[in-house]
Amino acid sequence: MAAKIYGICWHGRGGQGAKTAATMVADVALAQGKYSQGFPEYGPERMGAPVRGYTRISDAPITIHSSLESCDAVAVFDDTLLDVVDVCDLLAEGCPVLINTAKGAAEVRKSLKLKTGQKVFVVDANKIGLDEIGRAIPNVPMIGALMKITGLLPIDSFAHDIEKKFGRKFGQKVVDGNNRALKRAFEEVKAG
Amino acid sequence: MSTTAVSKGAGSKFTPHEIMGLSGNEAAAEALKQVNPDVAAVFPITPQTELMHKFAEYVANGAVDTELINVESEHSAMSATVGASAAGARAVTATSANGLALMWEIVAIASSLRLPIVMPVVNRAISGPLNIHCDHSDTMGCRDLGWIQLYSEDSQEAYDNMIQAFRIAEDKSVMLPVMVTFDGFIISHTMERVEIIADDGVVRKFVGEYKPENYLLNAQHPVTYGPLDLPDWLFEHKRQEVQGFLNAPEVIKKVGREYGQITGRSYDLLENYRMDDAELAVVALGSTAGTAKAAIDELRDEGVKAGLVKIRCFRPFPGKELCATLGRCKAVSVMDRSFSFGLEGGPVFNEIRGAAYGAGLKVPMVSHIYGIGGRDINVTQIRGIFEGLKKLASGGRIETVENYVGLRE
Numbered sequence: 073m074a075a076k077i078y079g080i081c082w083h084g085r086g087g088q089g090a091k092t093a094a095t096m097v098a099d100v101a102l103a104q105g106k107y108s109q110g111f112p113e114y115g116p117e118r119m120g121a122p123v124r125g126y127t128r129i130s131d132a133p134i135t136i137h138s139s140l141e142s143c144d145a146v147a148v149f150d151d152t153l154l155d156v157v158d159v160c161d162l163l164a165e166g167c168p169v170l171i172n173t174a175k176g177a178a179e180v181r182k183s184l185k186l187k188t189g190q191k192v193f194v195v196d197a198n199k200i201g202l203d204e205i206g207r208a209i210p211n212v213p214m215i216g217a218l219m220k221i222t223g224l225l226p227i228d229s230f231a232h233d234i235e236k237k238f239g240r241k242f243g244q245k246v247v248d249g250n251n252r253a254l255k256r257a258f259e260e261v262k263a264g
Numbered sequence: 265m266s267t268t269a270v271s272k273g274a275g276s277k278f279t280p281h282e283i284m285g286l287s288g289n290e291a292a293a294e295a296l297k298q299v300n301p302d303v304a305a306v307f308p309i310t311p312q313t314e315l316m317h318k319f320a321e322y323v324a325n326g327a328v329d330t331e332l333i334n335v336e337s338e339h340s341a342m343s344a345t346v347g348a349s350a351a352g353a354r355a356v357t358a359t360s361a362n363g364l365a366l367m368w369e370i371v372a373i374a375s376s377l378r379l380p381i382v383m384p385v386v387n388r389a390i391s392g393p394l395n396i397h398c399d400h401s402d403t404m405g406c407r408d409l410g411w412i413q414l415y416s417e418d419s420q421e422a423y424d425n426m427i428q429a430f431r432i433a434e435d436k437s438v439m440l441p442v443m444v445t446f447d448g449f450i451i452s453h454t455m456e457r458v459e460i461i462a463d464d465g466v467v468r469k470f471v472g473e474y475k476p477e478n479y480l481l482n483a484q485h486p487v488t489y490g491p492l493d494l495p496d497w498l499f500e501h502k503r504q505e506v507q508g509f510l511n512a513p514e515v516i517k518k519v520g521r522e523y524g525q526i527t528g529r530s531y532d533l534l535e536n537y538r539m540d541d542a543e544l545a546v547v548a549l550g551s552t553a554g555t556a557k558a559a560i561d562e563l564r565d566e567g568v569k570a571g572l573v574k575i576r577c578f579r580p581f582p583g584k585e586l587c588a589t590l591g592r593c594k595a596v597s598v599m600d601r602s603f604s605f606g607l608e609g610g611p612v613f614n615e616i617r618g619a620a621y622g623a624g625l626k627v628p629m630v631s632h633i634y635g636i637g638g639r640d641i642n643v644t645q646i647r648g649i650f651e652g653l654k655k656l657a658s659g660g661r662i663e664t665v666e667n668y669v670g671l672r673e
Contacts, residue, residue, distance in 0.1 A: 095455045099285040102457050108285070111454035114397070114638075133457075135554035137418065137450050138642035 177264020397638020542571025
């Protein structure tokens with residue numbers, strides 16, 4: 073019997089960090105002794121265009137190299153995508169979808185094509201990004217919120233990757249801001 | 265973008281390794297760093313660009329002492345590599361698709377001069393119309409230019425093949441350039457788990473010091489490279505090139521075994537996956553072989569005797585080995601990620617069918633062309649291929665030899 077592969081589909085707009093989130097979660101899973109893949113669905117690189125990222129995580133080696141055929145969680149970085157993209161197209165029944173929005177879960181729910189048992193979660197990751205990092209880059213807070221609702225990886229396991237990804241390029245202030253944003257979103261995510 | 269995690273515990277018979285999250289490009293660059301070649305000629309082309317970008321960082325920060333040559337085109341990249349190799353250096357370059365097409369002329373010259381160049385080729389569709397995504401039209405298109413071709417399933421194999429390629433190319437009985445291919449974006453830009461040999465010294469010892477025999481900078485024994493070669497000698501020289509390919513399989517297998525003794529990952533010309541009692545088989549190369557394995561695992565759970573033959577070494581072509589395995593099956597599909605226009609079935613299919621005729625195989629065999637220009641190929645689609653094979657195995661007729669997977673018609 074093949075080992076279960078946990079799949080995450082990340083929806084964002086070019087520049088929001090969907091690829092970074094997809095690979096960061098995969099990288100942290102590796103450090104936790106798991107097998108993983110993180111990759112974007114490539115198209116022409118255009119700031120603001122809808123983009124997808126994918127993460128696969130498993131306890132056994134992963135040999136599949138296609139896009140995901142179904143997934144166990146969806147994270148949407150921008151609520152304006154909801155009218156443009158069917159963000160839950162790959163989401164399996166009973167699984168969660170997380171939306172970055174200032175609106176309530178009940179309101180965004182209307183824009184989603186939900187299947188049986190799928191739950192909606194919301195977090196205002198833009199505001200958290202602005203408050204803590206100084207920019208409305210939602211990727212790290214979205215990771216924090218997703219870890220809360222899925223329990224996939226311990227939240228403390230991300231500190232090393234945040235340091236590695238942002239430390240040399242942006243300095244300690246940005247690292248600290250991202251760590252705060254990660255934890256704040258973990259606390260603030262709300263079920264719909 | 266790399267994580268250092270646990271190593272295999274002390275007491276393992278294999279050399280210590282680090283587990284890293286690397287893309288295929290990063291894994292190939294890591295292998296190049298550990299080998300530390302003398303010369304690298306670099307020119308960017310998607311999706312290869314990141315590979316030499318990463319390697320250029322290693323040059324800039326002093327991790328290697330490679331002479332990096334920035335050139336103005338791929339034609340110049342291969343020319344500089346040929347010049348460096350003929351001069352006596354261990355020389356590399358890297359490319360994709362149209363870059364490979366532009367260097368075409370010199371690609372053939374490199375092999376005819378018996379220069380042991382190593383070149384990663386990140387598979388991408390040859391234009392046009394313009395497409396930056398994966399298919400195998402680039403490397404299949406130059407399968408007759410005299411290079412050894414090793415196809416990699418994932419980032420791990422890209423790394424492993426890169427290291428082994430130097431030993432294979434530089435073997436005195438081979439002396440042929442080697443292309444190490446991996447699928448553009450699907451492997452080149454996917455971050456996944458890769459085991460890296462922890463000690464660069466172990467890699468350098470495995471690859472060995474490069475000791476050229478006849479080279480231009482040896483003033484004691486002057487030689488000429490690339491002179492006029494008219495009807496009186498070219499035939500003989502090409503026949504010698506053939507001999508390099510005849511000698512290569514044993515060398516590739518030997519190097520693959522020795523690599524396995526160090527790392528625990530052995531390599532052969534082919535990889536047979538669940539083929540022992542397989543009745544239905546697909547043949548694939550590159551990343552699709554891995555996706556096929558997942559499809560086969562599902563089918564096996566359902567009681568279907570499915571298997572995969574993965575071609576790692578496409579040149580020299582392991583026809584005998586393929587037939588030995590496929591001859592026991594009841595139906596076979598050969599998966600091609602490129603066309604051979606004007607020929608029924610893809611290039612890999614036709615080579616296998618040719619070999620099958622020579623070996624007297626009577627197995628029904630069909631061609632499935634897929635994944636052109638980066639079109640996705642998934643587990644469900646590969647299961648669909650096996651559904652077709654079930655019908656053939658139970659006596660169904662071959663309706664069409666050349667079939668398409670994932671095509672809108």
